[in-house]
Amino acid sequence: xxxxxxxxxxxxxxxxxxxxxxxxxxxxxxxxxxxxxxxxxxxxxxxxxxxxxxxxxxxxxxxxxxxxxxxxxxxxxxxxxxxxxxxxxxxxxxxxxxxxxxxxxxxxxxxxxxxxxxxxxxxxxxxxxxxxxxxxxxxxxxxxxxxxxxxxxxxxxxxxxxxxxxxxxxxxxxxxxxxxxxxxxxxxxxxxxxxxxxxxxxxxxxxxxxxxxxxxxxxxxxxxxxxxxxxxxxxxxxxxxxxxxxxxxxxxxxxxxxxxxxxxxxxxxxxxxxxxxxxxxxxxxxxxxxxxxxxxxxxxxxxxxxxxxxxx
Amino acid sequence: xxxxxxxxxxxxxxxxxxxxxxxxxxxxxxxxxxxxxxxxxxxxxxxxxxxxxxxxxxxxxxxxxxxxxxxxxxxxxxxxxxxxxxxxxxxxxxxxxxxxxxxxxxxxxxxxxxxxxxxxxxxxxxxxxxxxxxxxxxxxxxxxxxxxxxxxxxxxxxxxxxxxxxxxxxxxxxxxxxxxxxxxxxxxxxxxxxxxxxxxxxxxxxxxxxxxxxxxxxxxxxxxxxxxxxxxxxxxxxxxxxxxxxxxxxxxxxxxxxxxxxxxxxxxxxxxxxxxxxxxxxxxxxxxxxxxxxxx
Numbered sequence: 001x002x003x004x005x006x007x008x009x010x011x012x013x014x015x016x017x018x019x020x021x022x023x024x025x026x027x028x029x030x031x032x033x034x035x036x037x038x039x040x041x042x043x044x045x046x047x048x049x050x051x052x053x054x055x056x057x058x059x060x061x062x063x064x065x066x067x068x069x070x071x072x073x074x075x076x077x078x079x080x081x082x083x084x085x086x087x088x089x090x091x092x093x094x095x096x097x098x099x100x101x102x103x104x105x106x107x108x109x110x111x112x113x114x115x116x117x118x119x120x121x122x123x124x125x126x127x128x129x130x131x132x133x134x135x136x137x138x139x140x141x142x143x144x145x146x147x148x149x150x151x152x153x154x155x156x157x158x159x160x161x162x163x164x165x166x167x168x169x170x171x172x173x174x175x176x177x178x179x180x181x182x183x184x185x186x187x188x189x190x191x192x193x194x195x196x197x198x199x200x201x202x203x204x205x206x207x208x209x210x211x212x213x214x215x216x217x218x219x220x221x222x223x224x225x226x227x228x229x230x231x232x233x234x235x236x237x238x239x240x241x242x243x244x245x246x247x248x249x250x251x252x253x254x255x256x257x258x259x260x261x262x263x264x265x266x267x268x269x270x271x272x273x274x275x276x277x278x279x280x281x282x283x284x285x286x287x288x289x290x291x292x293x294x295x296x297x298x299x300x301x302x303x304x305x306x307x308x309x310x311x312x
Numbered sequence: 313x314x315x316x317x318x319x320x321x322x323x324x325x326x327x328x329x330x331x332x333x334x335x336x337x338x339x340x341x342x343x344x345x346x347x348x349x350x351x352x353x354x355x356x357x358x359x360x361x362x363x364x365x366x367x368x369x370x371x372x373x374x375x376x377x378x379x380x381x382x383x384x385x386x387x388x389x390x391x392x393x394x395x396x397x398x399x400x401x402x403x404x405x406x407x408x409x410x411x412x413x414x415x416x417x418x419x420x421x422x423x424x425x426x427x428x429x430x431x432x433x434x435x436x437x438x439x440x441x442x443x444x445x446x447x448x449x450x451x452x453x454x455x456x457x458x459x460x461x462x463x464x465x466x467x468x469x470x471x472x473x474x475x476x477x478x479x480x481x482x483x484x485x486x487x488x489x490x491x492x493x494x495x496x497x498x499x500x501x502x503x504x505x506x507x508x509x510x511x512x513x514x515x516x517x518x519x520x521x522x523x524x525x526x527x528x529x530x531x532x533x534x535x536x537x538x539x540x541x542x543x544x545x546x547x548x549x550x551x552x553x554x555x556x557x558x559x560x561x562x563x564x565x566x567x568x569x570x571x572x573x574x575x576x577x578x579x580x581x582x583x584x585x586x587x588x589x590x591x592x593x594x595x596x597x598x599x600x601x602x603x604x605x606x607x608x
Contacts, residue, residue, distance in 0.1 A: 004412060007412070093401075093402065094395060095400070095401055097395045097399055098399045098400065098401075098455070099412075100365075100366060101364055102388065102416035103385050103459060104385070104416045105388065107383055311361070
């Protein structure tokens with residue numbers, strides 16, 4: 001069985017290793033350089049007392065930044081090319097019949113294939129995630145928070161869980177649809193759909209967010225790295241406004257914007273901010289990773305039951 | 313007691329609402345080369361796939377050398393299966409396929425398979441997709457033979473081949489199974505393909521087996537009886553009349569004899585195998601035409 005696994009997947013292993021090495025070289029070279037720029041700029045501006053680094057610190061690094069952000073697509077690439085083809089291609093060419101009539105059981109064949117592919121997926125996505133996480137140290141320092149989009153999905157443990165999920169999705173689609181192309185399309189569609197649903201509708205609610213009030217004319221100061229979910233302008237009764245408040249006559253003549261805010265503040269209007277603090281980052285990573293690994297387990301079970309119980 | 317290589321009882325398979333095979337009870341003794349004949353869609357592939365453990369029966373059961381098909385190495389080692397579409401890994405060469413056989417079968421006969429393909433002039437180092445249909449069928453047959461199964465199940469192995477390749481394939485198959493107690497169950501929708509190499513016949517029409525037996529025995533017991541116009545009730549009571557044709561001058565019967573014909577008025581003639589098959593398929597006109605296509 002090991003011979004068959006290697007014979008069938010050696011080209012995928014080769015492509016993955018080469019692509020990962022090239023990616024690693026690019027990430028390591030630029031990462032070291034960007035860290036250097038960041039540190040020297042920070043030292044310079046601290047000396048001047050005028051630190052505002054967000055500007056164009058990494059202009060000229062657009063290509064590598066895009067490349068690193070593209071690692072968000074790694075799970076779906078693995079899910080289609082490795083997961084969806086795993087069983088669908090055999091069924092499409094009926095080679096499953098050839099293998100299932102050798103002296104290796106269907107069960108063992110399927111378990112070995114799934115185990116090998118998932119092991120490869122974990123290794124590849126862990127290496128890429130480690131590289132991206134290391135490289136992102138400096139850009140993260142400039143960014144607001146790590147809960148959204150490209151950062152949350154490509155750093156630390158979540159990318160590994162997402163890759164496992166995508167490959168399991170591909171395997172299940174291939175086992176059920178039995179044709180490569182429909183399995184590929186289903187994998188992409190379902191992955192993107194689930195991904196969006198989870199990040200938009202579930203992620204903000206893993207843990208109870210913090211809600212704080214701020215005066216109208218003051219700064220909204222949540223801890224650095226927080227994920228702001230909602231900012232509302234509410235009246236004295238705590239009722240949300242639509243942000244356009246008619247100036248009451250009692251305020252008298254209003255000289256400017258600041259004056260209006262002062263008057264509204266006296267009348268009880270204030271800002272309410274709901275956010276996830278940076279300390280929730282790791283719990284969120286583990287919760288979402290657990291969710292996707294759980295979904296993957298369900299999909300693998302479906303694929304196995306479907307393939308072993310049904311006719312060849 | 314004779315051991316049976318294949319024994320099925322009331323085997324049936326339904327796909328959705330359609331029965332692909334029904335009431336199939338057949339016996340094939342060990343060591344036979346058994347032809348499985350029927351029109352396309354008659355249920356031959358379904359039967360073979362159930363015997364190979366690929367599909368599960370809806371009703372009844374099958375026994376291969378006394379063992380029910382299962383996802384189990386003890387069963388899998390007994391059977392060699394060649395599917396109709398001759399599935400092979402297209403980009404692999406023949407040597408890769410033999411390596412697959414060697415790695416996935418404990419009883420693999422490496423020498424036999426390599427010698428076999430070499431002697432047939434099949435290049436071991438070219439991708440199988442660049443080989444002819446006949447060569448691919450030989451690679452697949454070598455893979456099925458190499459695990460040294462006790463039962464070889466071949467689904468339309470010659471359907472895709474030209475007449476010369478057909479002849480060569482069947483000759484090489486006959487040679488391969490001549491020594492050693494392997495039983496062969498081989499399907500075809502064309503009777504003439506199988507007549508040359510088979511000593512046993514299973515005929516399937518409309519998802520049911522209509523004949524199952526030794527070919528010699530079929531020829532011995534099936535006769536054409538002819539007589540000037542005559543009452544046939546006595547014959548019909550004694551024997552199994554399959555077809556009856558009346559002309560103004562004479563009546564002729566295709567009969568499966570259960571004993572000697574006592575009435576001397578009947579002339580008894582031998583029947584050829586295809587005539588027997590045709591008689592049985594009388595009520596399945598379309599099947600009959602399909603199966604007889606190519607009979608001289």
